[in-house]
Amino acid sequence: MNRSLKIFWVLCVLFFGMLSCVASVYASKLPKANSSLISNTDSIREGHAVLLGVRLKLPKGWETFWRTPGEVGYGAKFSWEGSQNLEQAEVLWPWPTRIKSFDFIANVYLNEVIFPVKIIPKDATKTLALHLKLDYLLCSPTACVPQQAKLNLTLPPGDAAITPEAKLIDKAIKSIPKSGNTSDLALHDLIVTHQDDQTIDLQVNVWSAAGIKDAQLFVEGPDELLFNVPKLTQLDETHGFFIIQGKKNEAFESAQTLKTLLKKPLQLTLVNKQNAISLSKTVPNSPLLTKMDASNQTSQLATDPSDSYWIGTIVLFAFLGGLILNLMPCVFPILSLKILTLHSFKNKRMQGIFYTLGVMFFFFIIALITLLLQSLGNKVGWGFQMQSPAVLILLIFLFTLITMNLFGLFDIPFSLSTNLKWQKTHELLYAFGTGVLAAVVTTPCSAPFMATAVGVAISQGSWITVLIFLSLGFGFALPYLLLCTLPKNKIILPKPGVWMEKLKHFLGFPMLLSVIWLLWVAGLQMSYDSVIMLLVSLCFLALFFWLLRAIHHGAFRLIALLVSLALVVYPLYWIQQELTQKHQINEPYDYSSEQLKSLIKDHHKVFVYATAAWCITCKINEKIAIDTNEVQSFFSKEHIVVVKADWTNKNDAILQYLQQFNRAGVPLYVYYPQSGEPVVLPQILTPLTIINHIKQCR
Numbered sequence: 001m002n003r004s005l006k007i008f009w010v011l012c013v014l015f016f017g018m019l020s021c022v023a024s025v026y027a028s029k030l031p032k033a034n035s036s037l038i039s040n041t042d043s044i045r046e047g048h049a050v051l052l053g054v055r056l057k058l059p060k061g062w063e064t065f066w067r068t069p070g071e072v073g074y075g076a077k078f079s080w081e082g083s084q085n086l087e088q089a090e091v092l093w094p095w096p097t098r099i100k101s102f103d104f105i106a107n108v109y110l111n112e113v114i115f116p117v118k119i120i121p122k123d124a125t126k127t128l129a130l131h132l133k134l135d136y137l138l139c140s141p142t143a144c145v146p147q148q149a150k151l152n153l154t155l156p157p158g159d160a161a162i163t164p165e166a167k168l169i170d171k172a173i174k175s176i177p178k179s180g181n182t183s184d185l186a187l188h189d190l191i192v193t194h195q196d197d198q199t200i201d202l203q204v205n206v207w208s209a210a211g212i213k214d215a216q217l218f219v220e221g222p223d224e225l226l227f228n229v230p231k232l233t234q235l236d237e238t239h240g241f242f243i244i245q246g247k248k249n250e251a252f253e254s255a256q257t258l259k260t261l262l263k264k265p266l267q268l269t270l271v272n273k274q275n276a277i278s279l280s281k282t283v284p285n286s287p288l289l290t291k292m293d294a295s296n297q298t299s300q301l302a303t304d305p306s307d308s309y310w311i312g313t314i315v316l317f318a319f320l321g322g323l324i325l326n327l328m329p330c331v332f333p334i335l336s337l338k339i340l341t342l343h344s345f346k347n348k349r350m351q352g353i354f355y356t357l358g359v360m361f362f363f364f365i366i367a368l369i370t371l372l373l374q375s376l377g378n379k380v381g382w383g384f385q386m387q388s389p390a391v392l393i394l395l396i397f398l399f400t401l402i403t404m405n406l407f408g409l410f411d412i413p414f415s416l417s418t419n420l421k422w423q424k425t426h427e428l429l430y431a432f433g434t435g436v437l438a439a440v441v442t443t444p445c446s447a448p449f450m451a452t453a454v455g456v457a458i459s460q461g462s463w464i465t466v467l468i469f470l471s472l473g474f475g476f477a478l479p480y481l482l483l484c485t486l487p488k489n490k491i492i493l494p495k496p497g498v499w500m501e502k503l504k505h506f507l508g509f510p511m512l513l514s515v516i517w518l519l520w521v522a523g524l525q526m527s528y529d530s531v532i533m534l535l536v537s538l539c540f541l542a543l544f545f546w547l548l549r550a551i552h553h554g555a556f557r558l559i560a561l562l563v564s565l566a567l568v569v570y571p572l573y574w575i576q577q578e579l580t581q582k583h584q585i586n587e588p589y590d591y592s593s594e595q596l597k598s599l600i601k602d603h604h605k606v607f608v609y610a611t612a613a614w615c616i617t618c619k620i621n622e623k624i625a626i627d628t629n630e631v632q633s634f635f636s637k638e639h640i641v642v643v644k645a646d647w648t649n650k651n652d653a654i655l656q657y658l659q660q661f662n663r664a665g666v667p668l669y670v671y672y673p674q675s676g677e678p679v680v681l682p683q684i685l686t687p688l689t690i691i692n693h694i695k696q697c698r
Contacts, residue, residue, distance in 0.1 A: 128155040204241060356481045
């Protein structure tokens, strides 16, 4: 993980830790939800519906989870065992609030929630005695604690008079999603847009009379599947579509294939303002699914290609996105200089045409590469090349070369504004080449409308993909093409002069900002040391071109150039070596009291961490501390045995272990030195926290 980003996470965790005002979770100090079982009537009567409410008043700063909790947590579990005269109890779930806690998405209830329950008694002439065992999870920024409540309610037969709590239950009923589409909210057309062995992309169209800007979609499916937060794309104020990305859940060792799992229906819940609907949808056996079974069959469109309105809209989005790309910081300097040197060429029309051909050629190649990678089973999108550190480094070098050229550090025949004699001699080749170059520097950029268009392009058949990428390229090339086709008296350009050189230097600064941005992206993919080495390489690259101009001849010039070039290459070799080194996390032992006793008896140094998949704090601590290179290397060096007590599912042995340290929930971190008493570490961890606490035990 990038060190600066790691520091950011640490500060966030410490901030929330201070807000919690607790250093550890003691059972006696834990807040508890106020739970109760309420009814809309004081008795039962034949022919009258009985509505109950399971009410949870949550402590401030704590939350509980929806039936599909997201990446962490688990939903409440209702057991009516032991109830008398109960035929059926159907629990209804209000729609949740989606929150992001650090890197994790969760669907939760805050402050208070009432679960309406539809009750059917076996005999309305007899007393209904209800016994509910409610298991639920309470979480705060620093801890997650399983809770259990036992609630009882007796309703005798009678006139079924309305109770004061009926209003609360009626209000909760309004928060239950309606079943099926309504006159003002609808979901349509679940479509497969991409699938391979492990992942699937789905598209579902939405409509809302009240507008869809704030709409949210919740997706539920088999436990063996995980779904990302669906991304909304608006087509107009009331229409749009969600892209749903799903994959197999690695936490479940299922022998079922993705295709088999997708035969089970998905539950889609659409929430928009104070309205919600819920529908069950089955993933269609689309041509993309068929392709999984018969690789010799060609893929077809998941959306009807005859829908000219749909295709026209997407092509228009691609065209508009291409136009806006001209305003990006990395592109604008190139276009500006192209326009300012336009007066130097005799055949301006051919200049524009060949520039456009260069742009279109590059976007055509990108479309072909996208189709080729998809045919090989790879999942790609716009900017997929940015996920490769090697390609990212090449782009950084290209942008740096352009920046140095604009600052006047060197001139090359193919440069953007110098050596006009060469440009005039090879006018059309120059135009084509600068078209390709301008298109290349757009690859790290994105613009409004592009996401929708490219998202469709990478999920559709070959001719649609090519058409959309070509539309994007044409939109990008059009401003310069139009200028080239205008008559001379219609083009108002300032006269050439010294000011052009100054403008060229000024335009180097947006390119320099683009280099800095790419370095930041590199910092997210590589280590801090790798980024420093990359900067060193770029510095020696600048030195190489400075020497090229400062020393004109002689053996010293050759030696200086070779040395500086070697100093450019060596940091890149160092980065390549680091990227190829695979970090291995020490595989922890699963907790058992017998094994822990055995390790301690044999005088091993042991680090135990009690965690759970539903514990946000646990996952953050693992991400920013326990699983880092720094801590794992320290464990290996110190020969520390790591034991993981996973409390995701109920485990009495782990509960007893927690209680040994007066804990009622996770996380818990304990270090056992070779001799002496165990040391309990804080609940908020950093790499230094772990290392320093262990070193103090020596």
